[in-house]
Amino acid sequence: MKKFIPFVLALMLPASALVAQTTPPTSTPAPTEVEEDVVGSLGANDAKIAIPAFATNADVPTQTSAGSTSTLGFSVANVIFGNLRSNGLFKPTGPSSLPRPALAQVQAPDYGGWRGRGTDMLVQGYVRAEANGNITVGCYLYDVGLGEQVAKAGWTVPPGEWRRAAHKCSDMIYSKLSGENPFFDSRIAYIAETGPKNRRMKRLAIMDSDGANHRYLTTGQSTALTPRYSPDYKSILYLSYFNGQPRIYIYDLTADRQRLLLQASNPLFAPRWSPDGKWILYSMATGGNTDIYKMPSAGGAAVKLTDAPGIDIGGSFSPDGQRIVFESDRSGSQQVYVMNLDGSGQKRISFFGGRAATPEWSPRGDQIAFTHIGGNFRIAVMDPTGGNLRYLTDSWQDEAPTWAPNGRVIQFFRTTRGSGKAGIWQVDLTGKNERKLETPVDGSDPAWGPLRP
Amino acid sequence: MNKHLTLSLVLASGLVLSACSKKAPEMLPPDPGGSAAGQTTDGTGSTAPVPGSQADFVAQMMGQDTILFDTDRYNIDATDQTALATQAQWLARYPAKRISVEGHADERGTREYNLALGERRANAAKNYLVSLGVDPGRITTVSHGKEKPLALGSDEASWAQNRRAVTVTVD
Numbered sequence: 105m106k107k108f109i110p111f112v113l114a115l116m117l118p119a120s121a122l123v124a125q126t127t128p129p130t131s132t133p134a135p136t137e138v139e140e141d142v143v144g145s146l147g148a149n150d151a152k153i154a155i156p157a158f159a160t161n162a163d164v165p166t167q168t169s170a171g172s173t174s175t176l177g178f179s180v181a182n183v184i185f186g187n188l189r190s191n192g193l194f195k196p197t198g199p200s201s202l203p204r205p206a207l208a209q210v211q212a213p214d215y216g217g218w219r220g221r222g223t224d225m226l227v228q229g230y231v232r233a234e235a236n237g238n239i240t241v242g243c244y245l246y247d248v249g250l251g252e253q254v255a256k257a258g259w260t261v262p263p264g265e266w267r268r269a270a271h272k273c274s275d276m277i278y279s280k281l282s283g284e285n286p287f288f289d290s291r292i293a294y295i296a297e298t299g300p301k302n303r304r305m306k307r308l309a310i311m312d313s314d315g316a317n318h319r320y321l322t323t324g325q326s327t328a329l330t331p332r333y334s335p336d337y338k339s340i341l342y343l344s345y346f347n348g349q350p351r352i353y354i355y356d357l358t359a360d361r362q363r364l365l366l367q368a369s370n371p372l373f374a375p376r377w378s379p380d381g382k383w384i385l386y387s388m389a390t391g392g393n394t395d396i397y398k399m400p401s402a403g404g405a406a407v408k409l410t411d412a413p414g415i416d417i418g419g420s421f422s423p424d425g426q427r428i429v430f431e432s433d434r435s436g437s438q439q440v441y442v443m444n445l446d447g448s449g450q451k452r453i454s455f456f457g458g459r460a461a462t463p464e465w466s467p468r469g470d471q472i473a474f475t476h477i478g479g480n481f482r483i484a485v486m487d488p489t490g491g492n493l494r495y496l497t498d499s500w501q502d503e504a505p506t507w508a509p510n511g512r513v514i515q516f517f518r519t520t521r522g523s524g525k526a527g528i529w530q531v532d533l534t535g536k537n538e539r540k541l542e543t544p545v546d547g548s549d550p551a552w553g554p555l556r557p
Numbered sequence: 558m559n560k561h562l563t564l565s566l567v568l569a570s571g572l573v574l575s576a577c578s579k580k581a582p583e584m585l586p587p588d589p590g591g592s593a594a595g596q597t598t599d600g601t602g603s604t605a606p607v608p609g610s611q612a613d614f615v616a617q618m619m620g621q622d623t624i625l626f627d628t629d630r631y632n633i634d635a636t637d638q639t640a641l642a643t644q645a646q647w648l649a650r651y652p653a654k655r656i657s658v659e660g661h662a663d664e665r666g667t668r669e670y671n672l673a674l675g676e677r678r679a680n681a682a683k684n685y686l687v688s689l690g691v692d693p694g695r696i697t698t699v700s701h702g703k704e705k706p707l708a709l710g711s712d713e714a715s716w717a718q719n720r721r722a723v724t725v726t727v728d
Contacts, residue, residue: 300709301706301709302705302706302707302709303705304704306704327704329668329672329704330668330669343672348699349699350672350699350700371672371676371698371699371700373669373672373673374669374672387669387673389673389676389677389680389700391680391684392631392676392677392678392679392680392681392684393677394673394676394677415670415673415674415677417669417670417673418669431670433629433670437629438667438670461667461670462667462669475667477666477667481665481667501664501665503667503668504667504668519664521711522710522711524664524706524709524711548668549668
């Protein structure tokens with residue numbers, strides 16, 4: 105078995121949020137994965153990727169939800185398969201229809217056999233149960249045509265977080281083949297919806313980027329809307345009618361407790377975090393006139409950023425935290441504006457006809473996603489000066505885009521005409537790969553968090 | 558002369574049209590008496606509401622507890638003024654009574670904007686009531702945005718009913 109530890113598994117993932125209160129957050133060492141410098145021989149879009157079940161050194165029970173190391177090896181491969189398939193960029197084949205390689209083959213693939221299956225790229229790996237209950241997952245990417253290893257990495261995770269290792273492996277493959285930054289190891293907050301159109305129950309809920317580890321945070325007795333994950337995933341800002349009035353609450357995920365952000369007699373809407381988590385934006389109505397305010401997340405005096413008659417609402421920071429894009433109807437209809445961090449330099453950037461709403465600045469900084477309203481409600485992107493409008497979707501009512509951490513994929517919610525039922529959808533920047541996310545009940549207001557360390 | 562006459566006629570009919578176009582009730586608002594909410598039954602079969610109660614307010618208003626708005630608008634037009642005046646008269650009779658004005662938007666808007674829009678509509682109604690002499694301390698507002706539609710269709714007639722501000726009494 106010594107032979108089978110070819111690289112240092114140094115990346116210890118932090119304990120899950122559920123147990124974080126008993127475990128102080130550990131600083132995460134930088135990944136130490138060794139990658140060989142290989143230029144892929146295929147276009148990522150066409151790559152036929154085989155992801156057989158991961159091997160194991162010994163089939164022993166684990167504390168994971170996936171069972172023994174053997175079934176866990178299958179499940180890890182299946183999570184990777186699901187991630188790559190749903191992304192639409194690759195043509196993956198999953199472990200259900202592939203032979204499982206022996207442990208010895210993990211590092212010495214049967215290239216001939218895989219070529220015979222028409223495979224371009226091969227993902228192999230292993231799972232191993234550690235004495236303390238943790239799970240180690242090794243992940244290898246091979247170019248079958250070249251007969252070469254492209255990348256490899258390994259992670260040791262607590263048993264409750266085994267899926268994160270599969271997401272990290274997916275991210276490695278995705279990044280290597282697409283040249284883009286990773287995004288699978290991330291979470292989503294959203295509003296789970298049930299019930300008839302005029303009495304919808306709206307609950308705060310969270311899930312992994314693939315819909316797993318789903319959890320309801322509120323009971324639904326009071327309506328919850330518009331959540332936003334804090335950049336450190338420790339809390340969620342959202343709107344609740346807890347006391348009958350729309351107010352902003354902070355849900356503390358460590359303590360499973362919520363508190364009012366601000367004592368105010370006025371209605372508060374549209375909470376937002378700055379990328380560094382140090383600032384919170386909110387919108388407050390005074391005498392029917394809504395304006396955007398900024399306050400330190402640690403507490404302190406709020407600063408009013410907008411002062412136009414009408415509705416100024418929302419706001420999304422540029423990734424460097426220096427500018428804010430927001431919506432305002434000061435011109436007579438909802439349009440998108442940008443301003444500096446102190447509220448100066450307010451300038452309209454959307455001039456497309458129709459209305460432009462819910463702007464969200466890409467984490468890459470190069471695009472702003474928004475809802476374009478002109479007949480249908482469509483998800484669109486433009487550059488930060490308002491140029492190069494591109495529609496990504498076309499349906500009766502798509503709204504409220506949220507960016508994947510890598511700025512290449514967008515989620516939004518789509519409402520069905522008539523029934524009012526809403527679902528969370530995902531589309532990439534080409535607009536070609538669109539799909540509905542599976543959620544236990546209907547969903548709206550997705551808010552994608554950052555890549556986890 | 559003729560020319561003048563025609564002009565004023567056109568103007569007049571234009572006024573009537575614009576006053577009606579917004580409210581043109583393709584679907585009538587629900588019969589206020591038909592709503593069970595707040596209705597009191599005393600067991601003897603009588604359904605006369607207690608004077609000064611929410612049920613009494615609803616019965617007396619005959620639909621005028623609700624005012625309607627055009628898309629994205631929040632102005633109080635002549636029809637709204639009549640309705641709000643009727644509300645103010647009732648409130649003058651029951652000076653201890655407090656009210657909440659609930660602002661709503663139709664489903665054809667984004668969620669957060671509609672929350673702010675519902676608040677703006679509720680405030681417009683509140684401000685008009687205050688201008689009629691109702692103590693602002695008696696009036697609270699709340700916006701439900703597009704979250705609580707009254708009419709369930711996805712059509713102009715339903716949306717017209719849902720762009721509303723509803724006055725309810727608070728005990």
